[in-house]
Amino acid sequence: MMRKPVVIGVTGGSGSGKTSVTKAIYESLKDHSILVLEQDYYYKDQHDLPFEERLKTNYDHPLAFDNDLLIEHIEALLRYEAIDKPVYDYSIHTRSEKVIPVEPKDVIILEGILVLEDERLRNLMDIKLYVDTDPDLRIIRRLTRDIRERGRTFDSVIEQYLNVVRPMHNQFIEPTKRYADVIIPEGGQNHVAIDLMVTKIQTILEQKAIL
Numbered sequence: 096m097m098r099k100p101v102v103i104g105v106t107g108g109s110g111s112g113k114t115s116v117t118k119a120i121y122e123s124l125k126d127h128s129i130l131v132l133e134q135d136y137y138y139k140d141q142h143d144l145p146f147e148e149r150l151k152t153n154y155d156h157p158l159a160f161d162n163d164l165l166i167e168h169i170e171a172l173l174r175y176e177a178i179d180k181p182v183y184d185y186s187i188h189t190r191s192e193k194v195i196p197v198e199p200k201d202v203i204i205l206e207g208i209l210v211l212e213d214e215r216l217r218n219l220m221d222i223k224l225y226v227d228t229d230p231d232l233r234i235i236r237r238l239t240r241d242i243r244e245r246g247r248t249f250d251s252v253i254e255q256y257l258n259v260v261r262p263m264h265n266q267f268i269e270p271t272k273r274y275a276d277v278i279i280p281e282g283g284q285n286h287v288a289i290d291l292m293v294t295k296i297q298t299i300l301e302q303k304a305i306l
């Protein structure tokens with residue numbers, strides 16, 4: 096049988112705990128061969144746009160992402176070829192100058208708000224997870240994080256949430272729950288769900304004779 100990496104998609108609304116779930120799975124499997132791709136790093140490059148124009152971009156719409164590049168990179172990793180992963184800088188709303196060289200691994204976790212929205216991405220996944228957290232918790236988490244880590248103000252987070260994030264969530268993200276194999280309530284603190292996922296990934300790796 097030809098060796099092929101396992102691809103796990105992790106999605107859910109902003110602040111749902113996707114990154115925390117991804118980190119928990121990564122930590123449990125880090126003695127094996129595992130890497131993470133963040134869909135956020137594949138936002139379209141906006142270097143050519145002035146900063147003021149970048150503020151107007153809808154970052155919760157499927158068209159904001161360069162999924163063609165993301166798919167190209169996943170397909171290369173599936174052939175066990177290295178990629179140069181872009182790096183995203185939320186404070187300037189575009190990619191940074193840097194790239195991260197990423198060596199191929201046996202497990203690829205693809206994490207992001209709209210990774211289940213694109214059928215081409217779904218078709219590349221072995222397991223699809225949706226992290227399901229109530230909107231009140233998600234906005235509280237996002238507020239704290241965006242002010243601390245993404246250079247935002249209280250007012251800007253609230254304004255963006257009400258005008259863009261919330262309607263886009265209802266239109267594009269929530270409907271992708273139907274594609275999930277597993278729905279994880281509450282995110283990173285759901286140790287039972289995370290352990291089940293880790294066990295399942297190990298079983299797939301054994302079946303593919305990778306472990």
Ligand SMILES: Nc1ncnc2c1ncn2[C@@H]1O[C@H](COP(=O)(O)OP(=O)(O)O)[C@@H](O)[C@H]1O
Nearest residue numbers: 108109110111112113114115236240282283284
């Ligand atoms: N169960 C939790 N309880 C409290 N804070 C959490 C919990 N899970 C995540 N957070 C915090 O909420 C913020 C968003 O979580 P994160 O995992 O980055 O979500 P996402 O990737 O879905 O946006 C982070 O600052 C994280 O530390």
Ligand SMILES: Nc1ccn([C@@H]2O[C@H](COP(=O)(O)O)[C@@H](O)[C@H]2O)c(=O)n1
Nearest residue numbers: 108109110135154155185188189208260
């Ligand atoms: N320049 C940007 C790019 C993205 N966002 C927001 O990030 C959210 C996705 O990241 P999570 O870690 O929260 O899943 C998404 O809802 C965008 O609104 C941004 O504010 N600015």
